[in-house]
Amino acid sequence: MSEQATTTDPVMPEVKLNLVRPNAPVTGRVVSNDMCLKGKANVWVRHTEIDVSGTPLEGNFLVGQSFGVIAPGVAANGKPHKVRLYSVACPSWGEDGRGRIVSTTPKRMIDEYKSQRSGDHPDRHTLFLGVCSNFLCDLQPGDEVQVTGPAGKRFLLPVNPADHDFVFIATGTGIAPFRGMAMELLEHPDGPCPSRIHLLMGSPYTSDLLYDDLFRRLAREHENFSYHTAISREPHGASTRGIYVPALIDEQLETFRPLLESPRTLLYMCGLLGMDAGVYRTLLENNLAGQYIRVDDELQAIDPKQWTGKQIKRHVHTTARCMVEVY
Numbered sequence: 001m002s003e004q005a006t007t008t009d010p011v012m013p014e015v016k017l018n019l020v021r022p023n024a025p026v027t028g029r030v031v032s033n034d035m036c037l038k039g040k041a042n043v044w045v046r047h048t049e050i051d052v053s054g055t056p057l058e059g060n061f062l063v064g065q066s067f068g069v070i071a072p073g074v075a076a077n078g079k080p081h082k083v084r085l086y087s088v089a090c091p092s093w094g095e096d097g098r099g100r101i102v103s104t105t106p107k108r109m110i111d112e113y114k115s116q117r118s119g120d121h122p123d124r125h126t127l128f129l130g131v132c133s134n135f136l137c138d139l140q141p142g143d144e145v146q147v148t149g150p151a152g153k154r155f156l157l158p159v160n161p162a163d164h165d166f167v168f169i170a171t172g173t174g175i176a177p178f179r180g181m182a183m184e185l186l187e188h189p190d191g192p193c194p195s196r197i198h199l200l201m202g203s204p205y206t207s208d209l210l211y212d213d214l215f216r217r218l219a220r221e222h223e224n225f226s227y228h229t230a231i232s233r234e235p236h237g238a239s240t241r242g243i244y245v246p247a248l249i250d251e252q253l254e255t256f257r258p259l260l261e262s263p264r265t266l267l268y269m270c271g272l273l274g275m276d277a278g279v280y281r282t283l284l285e286n287n288l289a290g291q292y293i294r295v296d297d298e299l300q301a302i303d304p305k306q307w308t309g310k311q312i313k314r315h316v317h318t319t320a321r322c323m324v325e326v327y
């Protein structure tokens with residue numbers, strides 16, 4: 001669907017793409033690889049910093065983009081492992097201020113083995129460890145890592161951030177780009193951006209919150225930055241039940257309605273596949289969706305609560321003011 005440009009549509013920066021391709025990755029070196037959870041949790045997520053100096057990635061990635069990692073070894077088919085993408089978690093100037101050290105937020109993917117193809121034992125249920133996320137989380141400072149990229153040309157901060165306000169919605173490792181974006185907006189060498197910035201983070205438990213200390217500090221130091229958490233498996237307020245991000249938006253409509261109605265606001269969502277559906281429903285139910293999504297006629301007669309993931313993918317289109325990255 002072609003969007004008609006309005007004065008409030010963001011002007012996005014030019015990006016460099018695929019300077020390093022998966023068939024010829026370059027070598028980065030791990031600088032640090034620390035846990036970034038709030039407390040003892042039943043997931044494992046790290047903040048991994050990789051030195052890419054001297055490679056084409058140096059100084060050529062933007063916050064919001066991702067980069068590729070190729071784990072060593074071969075897959076079950078005997079071919080080298082495929083590239084996996086990881087979001088840039090630092091500002092565009094890198095962890096070092098000069099674009100030499102890029103960071104990301106890998107979460108160990110752990111599951112039970114399931115039969116994938118004919119010939120696999122149907123009853124096998126041994127531990128399955130995701131190839132690349134566990135490779136990344138295992139790395140030690142000094143270790144080498146094969147990287148590619150950068151990737152992504154839409155999930156970006158606008159050229160003139162002060163022209164906009166921002167609603168960032170994250171679940172899980174979807175927080176990675178918002179760490180970089182919040183730092184880029186609020187800790188810019190030229191001074192903090194005065195725009196209103198609201199970050200909503202959804203996680204099952206408080207202990208799963210990522211970079212929580214950083215966001216609390218930024219909220220203390222910048223009155224234009226608000227940090228909201230939606231914890232789904234712990235009691236919320238007077239209720240014995242938890243709360244998800246869409247319900248939190250509903251609950252705090254006096255804050256979010258004026259923000260989402262403002263022609264300045266840009267909406268960003270990053271995280272688990274399907275998280276966008278719940279947010280779209282809340283926006284539609286509160287008559288706030290128009291600036292962020294267009295819904296094809298095929299779905300107009302169906303209650304948004306009944307929309308399937310497939311229908312959303314096909315018939316819900318984001319406008320220039322809504323950036324979504326789900327995986």
Ligand SMILES: Cc1cc2nc3c(=O)[nH]c(=O)nc-3n(C[C@H](O)[C@H](O)[C@H](O)COP(=O)(O)OP(=O)(O)OC[C@H]3O[C@@H](n4cnc5c(N)ncnc54)[C@H](O)[C@@H]3O)c2cc1C
Nearest residue numbers: 084085086087105106107109113114130131132133173327
């Ligand atoms: C733009 C983008 C940005 C991303 N950013 C991040 C990020 O910042 N942090 C992050 O952690 N991830 C991120 N991801 C996801 C990341 O790319 C990987 O998909 C993720 O780390 C899992 O990769 P893996 O190699 O560990 O798992 P894989 O080995 O690729 O397994 C992937 C899936 O296949 C299933 N699977 C495969 N084979 C079997 C089997 N035999 N039995 C059971 N299950 C099986 C697993 O359950 C798992 O869900 C991003 C993805 C995209 C597209």
